[in-house]
Amino acid sequence: MANSAHIEGTPNPNVSIDCVVFGFDNEKLKVLLIEQKNKGSINAQFALPGDLVLEDEDLHQSATRILKELTDLEGIYLKQFKTFGDPNRVRDVKDQEWLRTFREDPEARVITVAYYSLVKMEDYIPQAASLAGKVIWQNVDEVPQLAFDHNQIVNEALERLREEFEYKNVGYELLPKKFTLSMLQKLHEIILGIELDKRNFRKKIKKSEVLIPLEEKQSGVDHKPAQLFRYKSSSR
Amino acid sequence: MANSAHIEGTPNPNVSIDCVVFGFDNEKLKVLLIEQKNKGSINAQFALPGDLVLEDEDLHQSATRILKELTDLEGIYLKQFKTFGDPNRVRDVKDQEWLRTFREDPEARVITVAYYSLVKMEDYIPQAASLAGKVIWQNVDEVPQLAFDHNQIVNEALERLREEFEYKNVGYELLPKKFTLSMLQKLHEIILGIELDKRNFRKKIKKSEVLIPLEEKQSGVDHKPAQLFRYKSSSR
DNA sequence: CAATCTAAGTGTATTTTTTACACTTAGTGT
DNA sequence: ACACTAAGTGTAAAAAATACACTTAGATTG
Numbered sequence: 001m002a003n004s005a006h007i008e009g010t011p012n013p014n015v016s017i018d019c020v021v022f023g024f025d026n027e028k029l030k031v032l033l034i035e036q037k038n039k040g041s042i043n044a045q046f047a048l049p050g051d052l053v054l055e056d057e058d059l060h061q062s063a064t065r066i067l068k069e070l071t072d073l074e075g076i077y078l079k080q081f082k083t084f085g086d087p088n089r090v091r092d093v094k095d096q097e098w099l100r101t102f103r104e105d106p107e108a109r110v111i112t113v114a115y116y117s118l119v120k121m122e123d124y125i126p127q128a129a130s131l132a133g134k135v136i137w138q139n140v141d142e143v144p145q146l147a148f149d150h151n152q153i154v155n156e157a158l159e160r161l162r163e164e165f166e167y168k169n170v171g172y173e174l175l176p177k178k179f180t181l182s183m184l185q186k187l188h189e190i191i192l193g194i195e196l197d198k199r200n201f202r203k204k205i206k207k208s209e210v211l212i213p214l215e216e217k218q219s220g221v222d223h224k225p226a227q228l229f230r231y232k233s234s235s236r
Numbered sequence: 237m238a239n240s241a242h243i244e245g246t247p248n249p250n251v252s253i254d255c256v257v258f259g260f261d262n263e264k265l266k267v268l269l270i271e272q273k274n275k276g277s278i279n280a281q282f283a284l285p286g287d288l289v290l291e292d293e294d295l296h297q298s299a300t301r302i303l304k305e306l307t308d309l310e311g312i313y314l315k316q317f318k319t320f321g322d323p324n325r326v327r328d329v330k331d332q333e334w335l336r337t338f339r340e341d342p343e344a345r346v347i348t349v350a351y352y353s354l355v356k357m358e359d360y361i362p363q364a365a366s367l368a369g370k371v372i373w374q375n376v377d378e379v380p381q382l383a384f385d386h387n388q389i390v391n392e393a394l395e396r397l398r399e400e401f402e403y404k405n406v407g408y409e410l411l412p413k414k415f416t417l418s419m420l421q422k423l424h425e426i427i428l429g430i431e432l433d434k435r436n437f438r439k440k441i442k443k444s445e446v447l448i449p450l451e452e453k454q455s456g457v458d459h460k461p462a463q464l465f466r467y468k469s470s471s472r
Numbered sequence: 473c474a475a476t477c478t479a480a481g482t483g484t485a486t487t488t489t490t491t492a493c494a495c496t497t498a499g500t501g502t
Numbered sequence: 503a504c505a506c507t508a509a510g511t512g513t514a515a516a517a518a519a520t521a522c523a524c525t526t527a528g529a530t531t532g
Contacts (some may be wrong), residue, residue, distance in 0.1 A: 056345075109476085197522085
């Protein structure tokens with residue numbers, strides 16, 4: 001059955017990946033942006049790291065590859081969170097000179113599968129230049145106007161990060177391998193957007209038994225050094 | 237800059253929508269399946285309702301349209317939850333005779349954006365036949381082998397439904413407009429997979445103040461009739 | 473080397489939330 | 503009137519969440 005109308009000339013869409021990479025510098029939550037120096041425009045144009053999905057690539061593979069190519073980041077937490085498909089969100093892929101690959105229908109719409117990622121900032125210094133342009137860390141509350149619908153993508157990524165943070169224990173992906181309880185508390189406060197009581201916070205962490213105290217204390221501070229901890233379950 | 241290699245002949249992928257429609261009959265959680273009678277195969281082949289996204293369609297619009305076309309369902313809760321893009325999950329769209337529309341590259345891979353939906357079963361009696369074939373409600377714990385990776389899609393939809401259920405108040409989308417506390421409790425028990433204490437459950441619901449008691453009692457039962465309620469916020 | 477500064481570290485009492493648990497009641501059917 | 507079925511209801515105990523202030527270890531300064 002089925003009136004299988006083959007619509008001649010209806011192009012398949014381009015499919016891309018965009019990554020919202022979060023970092024935490026112990027003060028602010030940051031997001032990784034790429035500065036595009038294309039089309040000779042005067043003002044810097046910022047965008048999320050992203051590119052088209054290749055022909056025989058799984059989406060997660062693709063996200064991993066693209067992030068590596070554009071930012072040199074590897075082996076980090078990557079979570080698909082939403083696909084954006086407004087028909088007008090991007091038109092005409094070939095105008096985007098920084099893209100690595102063009103496809104058969106460069107003028108077709110672009111549907112993008114968005115991922116968010118969590119990075120230990122101590123492990124990553126943005127390359128001065130990547131294939132795509134300059135890579136920078138930007139405070140999430142000071143993100144400039146980005147290309148396409150990338151501001152919206154960042155905002156929705158943030159929402160999802162908050163939600164996931166509350167019921168999964170995903171925060172350690174943003175901290176150094178060794179960290180203090182104050183750093184952990186600060187991270188919670190910033191992601192949840194609330195202040196926490198020091199004693200109650202420590203009580204709760206202790207009961208949850210996810211941390212292991214190290215034989216080591218903080219160094220390089222001009223006050224009482226804090227105990228360092230690491231997460232139990234992972235040897236990351 | 238940018239080594240914009242136009243890869244000749246790299247086809248854009250097909251993009252489709254698949255919908256996992258949940259219903260609740262006061263006993264079991266159900267999922268809506270379409271029986272495909274194609275290729276003259278002997279055994280019924282079941283699949284999720286789905287089709288290709290049209291050229292100028294937003295993804296949510298597309299899901300709404302496809303669901304209407306294939307199942308006649310309208311105005312229901314629809315939530316995008318994940319995009320599936322294993323390069324081998326579907327090959328060669330033109331083999332799927334029930335699809336409504338073919339695209340420029342029917343042999344290219346198919347990436348599918350999956351939605352889940354919640355339906356008040358009292359409002360919906362599956363059509364004996366739709367464009368696509370017979371539509372049936374199936375218990376989620378008795379889903380047969382489905383086409384492609386649709387079993388996986390159903391499983392992940394269920395996981396997401398459970399997660400969403402716990403922190404959003406989304407359950408009423410599955411209940412009739414008027415319902416009893418026992419029905420609500422049963423729904424919670426089935427979705428969460430645990431048993432609940434009647435008194436404690438009622439206490440918690442009462443405190444949350446989301447229900448309004450109606451001037452009406454259950455009828456047609458051979459025992460003490462229960463008070464009926466509806467949800468406060470919506471006039472659905 | 474005494475005084476000062478900074479953030480680390482620690483306990484208790486109160487309130488709120490969660491859990492466990494059993495009998496009475498309103499209506500239907502015989 | 504008796505039996506059957508699911509509806510409806512309260513209290514006590516345990517666990518979790520909150521509010522709250524002083525002491526301590528090390529670095530810096532005069």
